[in-house]
Every structure is written in structure tokens, then in C-alpha cells.
Amino acid sequence: MRLRITFAKLNALRYTGHLDLHHIWERAARRAELPLAYSQGFHPQPKISLASALPLGFSSRCEVMDMRLAEDIPLEGLRERIQAAVPSGLQILQVESVDEKLPALQMLVAEAEYEVLFAEPAERSALTQRVAQMMDTSSLPRERRGKSYDLRPLIEQVSVITDPKGVVRLRMRLAAREGATGRPEEVLDHLGIPADTVRVERTRLIFANETIE
């Protein structure tokens, strides 16, 4: 059985990285008494796969994970059972059973959407101008960990939004394919926004077979 779990990763869990999150899920499965499937061999590994690694410090409302079980179990009450077995920073949004033969989750993700909250109120017009300038260029050569790459093609959309309370936020949609992932902190850095003045939240993962409205 292949379970697909959609969950939010909030609060203290923002500071738990991708690898550690795998361990949290392995232990959660044991606590919830799910018959988690393991790989064969000398060092059996749990069959857990997360759609897309979330950078440290980001919260998320839309993480997606597939977990393979060694046997079928009823879906009824499963969301509550899993919720009771995870640390308080994880909120289980949806639990469903998906076709075993689907490609790996990581192959299906196409784009990710993020929202940026400012610690100090941001000035709307200056921000809008900088965003427009960035979107107007055809190439944004950058360097990350000693490798040069072009950030611009990885940016699908960036918009400055004002919520009903008048708070200005930034929303961006970036490529999230294997080997072509746009990183919000790179976009922020280009816009001259220091990382310690914002909080970033992933709000949506967009899959290859989805249409974007």
C-alpha cells in the first residue's frame, strides 16, 4: 500500500532539516503502528519519500510524502491516528492511498509557491519596482556553493501582495524540478532582502500533471 500524506511543518519543526524529517516519520510510523515497508539488504531503509526538500527555517503548509506499507490497512481514522503520533509542529492535512505504480514523488513535482513575511513592514512601491526590474531581465547569473547558474529561468512568477490588513508580503512561484530548483533565499538575496528579516513559508507544491489557474 502506498500512502500519500499531506502535512504542514510549522513552529519548532521549521528548524528540522530534510534528513531528520525522515527519521521523524520513521518513528511516527512506529508509534502509530503503521506496517512501514523497509528495503531489503544489510541496512534496511524505510520506504519513505518526501516530494521536495524544504530549506531549514522555512515553514510549510503543503508538504507531501509517500510512505509504503508492507500490508494494506483501512484509511478510516488514519489521519487522526497519525496526527496523534507526530510532534506538535506537524499537522496532518490529508491521508490518501495512491497507485503503487505512480512514478516517485520527486519526479512529479514541477513548481513550488512561497510566501515571504517581513519582520518590519515593507515599503510597497520600492519593493514592487525591484521585483519588476528583476522580472524584466532575461538572465540573472549567480553563484551558489562555487557553481554559477542562471536564476532567472527558475523564477515563474513573483508578486507583491497586500492583505486586507494592509500588510505587504511577497509571493513567488519557482521551478522545483529535479536538478532545476529555484531557491527563495536566492531571489530574496537578489532583491537585497536580508534573510534574517523575513519568514518564508511554502504554501503550495505544484505537480506536473496539475494545471495552474
Added chain:
Amino acid sequence: MLTPEQIEAKLDRILLKVQKPGRYVGGELNITVKDWEAVTTKVALVFPDIYDIGVSNVGLKILYDQVNQRADSLAERAYVPWRDMEALMREHGIPLYSLESKRPLAAFDLIGFTLPYETLYTNALNALDLAGIPVRAAERGEEHPIVIAGGHSTMNPEPMHAFLDAFVIGEGEEVIHDILNVLQTHSSRTDRLLALAKVPGVYVPKFYETFYLDDGTVSHIEALADGIANPVVKRIVAKLPPPPTKFIVPNIDIVHNRVTVEIMRGCTRGCRFCHAGMITRPVRERTVEEVVAAAEEAVRSTGFEELALLSLSSSDYTHILELVTAVGEKFQGRQLNVSLPSLRIESVSIDLMDKLRQRRTGGFTLAPEAATERMRRIINKYIPDEDIINTTREIYARGWTTIKLYFMIGHPSETLEDVQAIADLCKRVLAEGRKVIGWKAKLNAGVSTFVPKSQTPFQWVSVDTRERILEKQALLKRELYRDRNIKLSLTDPDDSLLEAWLSRGDRRMSEAVYTAWKNGAKFDAWDEGRKPEIWKAAFEQHGLDIGFYTARQRRTDEVFPWEHITAAVRKNYLFQDFRMSLEGQIRVDCRQDCFACGILPTFSNLRRENPGEGWKCPDVKSPAKKTNVELPVVGD
């Protein structure tokens, strides 16, 4: 004082700049977060090293549960930040805070440190300073929490006497409640400390004074107030209470990702170098049913992938075969690793590991400690070479490719021949292994340096000098580095010597601890923290001679700086054992024969009220004396 919201806002701006920010945010599974306003007494429990090491500490977990089980109290946790985080906290004015509610430590009523080993001392000072609490007990006022410490190293509390308001000597399960009750019934600092000093097992240093002889040794120690004990006798529980099962599950990787069930406390073997074996007497065992039920509940509530069955000597647990059979069956096919430390060197141990159905990858660990018959008699851990060879050969034959052997150098009267014998034994074990499984056979030799501890038969002996340790280590390197399948690990002599002078220091040493910390000593247990020059300078500044505390055989009639503290094993028993060691005489396991170490007379009433199998000393049948006061038994 900063509010939790202010602290969280400040943290948000710095956490992404440090390594492993998950250390500093709490939010783990199985923590207890109580309503701050709804309880009378707030306790902060501190392990004075980083989160990665401290969070799995079982002692603090026991206290966390004991306090949180009370409706009138709460307990939260704190660990010391790593250097990067400490620098940012100081820069941004963030005091040391608790992980549960993000409150500054100064907001608590009681701060409890665990000090299981001496190299945490400077970290404890640093934690107080980072919390904005005066480091010296004498400088704390009504507005500050009461600061206490417990743990094995407090069997000689003197080098830390200036910094703690009180020490708990012995086991904490019951005394923590006495302490909370004192805080709730007394309000001023002075009243509280005096009341604490009258609680059995609690040592309040300000009510004692040490007098010295001209040669620098102790003349005597006086209690300065009426009704306080001299000596302070350690506390024990007659029966081990139900073990903790709701272990905290970190959201990041730590050193020991596992649940621990203590199967037995205390040890009857009487190895003369072993501090834990001497100070945790008597032996008390949990039943097989209790251990198995606790293990099952702990694994269920944490989901951890490893279970450790904890004791000082697993093989001595009365129903060990029954226990491992039950555990092996219960957890079969559940992707759970079970560890069983401290096994005796005999083939039965391999059967035990077999029953746990362990993967053979982790290596099989044995601790011969010494390699010549003479040395083994001196330390009272007598295992003939043939037993070691036969057992290790069998281990290789049954599928383990790596054997880990633990030894110590620096035992009393050790010669280079005794050290050479360690190298020879390692080579012989590996050679035998090769006969069985060929070149796959590997051997890890861990050779540490013996440090004499207070309250043990070796409390009189001197430590090897740095030069002597280096000479012995050089011999081992020369002999063992040639073989690629032998991995030798050695303890840095500076680490051993620091531990050595802190273990048997007196009150004057607390000034050296203070100065060393002021000048930058912290994380003394870490390679990165090793600062021998700072320590040497601190000793010199206060006119203290390191050699006086380490490289000096103490007089047989010497009064020790810890003479007013006792683990209830009589000094003359320890001395008799020390003399037996000089004559190469072995004292066998005291489960067969009671050698009257002092535990039973000290706790005779407790034993009489708790007869039966769990406590391994003989039953006490004589009628109770009229007085209920436990008489001090040290020194006779």
C-alpha cells in the same frame, strides 16, 4: 526580564546563523508544557553540555517526570549552547532560557544541574553566567533561584562548593520532593538553605567549614549549624520506582537516539577503580516483567529504533537469560536494535547477544581493563587470558568481525611490562580471530587512563605523571599501529589530568575553577575545549600545586576534603580493600558473601522495611532500634 515572546522574536533573527538550530527550539514529542501561572514551584533542569548530548540523559529524565507528576510544580529543560549560539545570544542579549516555555532561567525557583563528570564544571558556571545569575552562591540574593546539583561527581562536591547553593548526594527520586516541599514551606533564601541542609542527603556547603594542616591537607571539617548532618549520607531508594517510558524524542539527530531502561542499579563486583560501582550500592534489580513492559511502552511512545538495557554489569542481573529471551521474542522483526552493555567475558555473553538477534555489524565489546594477572588482582577484575582468548575466538566464529576491547593504563603500581601485555593480548586476540575468519577480523582497542576517584579503594593513590602516561601510550602506539586491522584509541593525557585534579580537589580548588572559566575554559570534555595552559595558570594564580592533588600518594591517615560526604561505604572498608589490592588479594562478588561494606548498617531500617529479592544485600531480621536516625558510619 525578557518575556517568552521577546525571546522567541530575538531567536527568530539568529537561529539560521548557527549550526543545528533545532537544538534551541524545543517542541519535541513527549515534553511537558504546563501552565506557568497554575503552579507554585518552577524547576529548570540543566545538563551543562550541548543538547545533542544532554537530551538523552536518564537521570534528568527521571527528575523531569518526578517534578511534572506533581500538580503544584513544573520542570522544564535547558542545555548550554554551542559556541556559535552562545556568541549570538550574548550579542543579542538573550539569556539562557528553558526549551519548553522559552523563559529565562532566572525566572525559575530552582535550577538543578546534573554533574555526572567533572569536565562539565566550567560549563555549569558558564550556564549561570549566561542566565544572568551570579556564578558565586554567596553573591545570589532573594531575587535569584536556588541553584543545586546532583550526579556522580558530587560525591566530592568541594571544587564546586562556591557555586552551588546545595548538592544532592546520592539518588534523586525521593529527595527532589523533599526539596520542593522545603521551597514551598520556606520563603527567604536563608530559611530555605537551612531547611535544605536538614534534609537527609542534601549538602549545603555554606554550613560547613574545612580546616587545614600546615602541609595543606585537611585537618577536619566542621558543621556550623545545629541539626545538620556530618557526614552527609547519600540518599537511596529501597526499591527502584517505575522507570521513565515517555522519553523525549528530538526533532534533530543527537548522540544517543534511543530509549533506555535501567534494569539494575549498583554493582556487586567491587572493581577497585570503579567509581560508579562503589557509589551506587546496594544492588537493586527490577523484575523481568517490569523491564519488558517498560521497554514495550517506551518503544511505543517514542518510536525509537534502539533500546538500551542499562546497568553497570548486565551479566550479573539475576534473570538475564530470561530477560533477553523475553526482549528478543517481543521485538523480533520490529527493526529495533537492542544494546546490552557491560557483558562478562564468557561464552554465555555471546548466547545473550544471539538471543537479542543483533546484527553483527556493531562489533562486540568487552572490557578486560588489564592484561597481566598481577594487574588484574590489583584492580579486582580477575579474568584469565585463556577466558579472553576463548571468548573472543568464539565471538569471531559466531559472525562478528570486530571486537572492541577496553583497557586502562595507569592502574596503581603499573609497569611498562603490564602495558606491553595489553599490546600482546590485543595481537593474540586478533591472531586467534584470523585463524577463524581470516583477514576480515578486526580489533578496536580503547585504552583510557585511570583516574582515582573519591569514595573508592584507590582514593589514596597517585596518578601517573603526564610524562609517564605519554611513555605508556607511546609503547602502545609503537606496538599496535603497525597492524592495519587494529584500531587504537587513547585518551589525551591533559583530559585525564584535568579530571584527576578536579575529582579529588578541596575547597581551595573552586577558585581555580572560577579563574579557569573566567579565562575561557569551557567544554572541557571536548577536544575543541582542551585548554591545559588556562588551567595551569589558574592553579598558579591561586598558589595551588597540581602535583599535590594528583601525583601524590595520600597518607593512610589523611583526612580527605570529602570526609563530610559519604556514599555509605565505610572508609575503613575502602582502606582494607586498598590494602588487599597491594597484596594482590581478590575480593569476590559480594552476592555470595556480604563483606560488610557499610551499606547494610547505614540503611538497615530501609532494608528491614523492604525485604525480599529485588535488593541484593541480605535481609535484615533484627528488630529495629528505638531511634530512627540513620547513624553516620564513616571512619568508625
